[in-house]
Amino acid sequence: MTDDVRPLAWLTMHSGLLPDTGQALDVACGSGRHAVWLAERGLHVLAIDRQSDAIAALSAHRLARAGRIDAQVRDLETGQRLIAPDAYDVVVGTRYLHRPLFPQLVAALRPGGVLIYETFTTAQAARGKPTNPDFLLRPGELVTLVRPLTILAQREGDFDGRMVASVVARRQG
Numbered sequence: 001m002t003d004d005v006r007p008l009a010w011l012t013m014h015s016g017l018l019p020d021t022g023q024a025l026d027v028a029c030g031s032g033r034h035a036v037w038l039a040e041r042g043l044h045v046l047a048i049d050r051q052s053d054a055i056a057a058l059s060a061h062r063l064a065r066a067g068r069i070d071a072q073v074r075d076l077e078t079g080q081r082l083i084a085p086d087a088y089d090v091v092v093g094t095r096y097l098h099r100p101l102f103p104q105l106v107a108a109l110r111p112g113g114v115l116i117y118e119t120f121t122t123a124q125a126a127r128g129k130p131t132n133p134d135f136l137l138r139p140g141e142l143v144t145l146v147r148p149l150t151i152l153a154q155r156e157g158d159f160d161g162r163m164v165a166s167v168v169a170r171r172q173g
Contacts, residue, residue: 022043026046028048030054045069052073
């Protein structure tokens with residue numbers, strides 16, 4: 001299985017913290033590898049991305065046809081509320097950073113819900129793409145973006161050949 005279809009190791013290594021049923025949100029889902037993985041585990045997944053071709057391909061997936069994945073085109077950078085509050089047991093975001101979206105991601109979790117997030121840090125720019133600082137986390141920034149969630153696990157550094165920050169956090173309640 002190639003990296004573009006295999007779920008991120010950070011997600012799978014924390015699978016024990018995820019429910020077997022409920023609602024999940026895959027933010028900036030791209031090809032939908034995480035949406036598929038979550039749906040295979042028993043969750044109903046809303047997968048959103050602004051790339052209509054990626055959403056069209058994911059909509060044709062057998063799990064989407066079976067009603068386990070709802071793939072929708074949404075531009076997450078409009079400044080509008082596009083994510084329902086208190087609606088998800090799991091929220092996943094990887095390789096995507098739009099800082100103004102984090103209050104919506106945190107609010108999207110139901111009490112007890114889990115956020116799993118991983119994206120590039122500024123150190124990645126020295127290795128190649130991405131290089132735009134708007135898309136790169138500063139040291140220690142991710143844990144501040146997910147407040148007031150409770151951090152269950154975090155890391156920052158060189159993982160799988162990429163400079164990333166990762167967090168698993170739970171909404172109390």
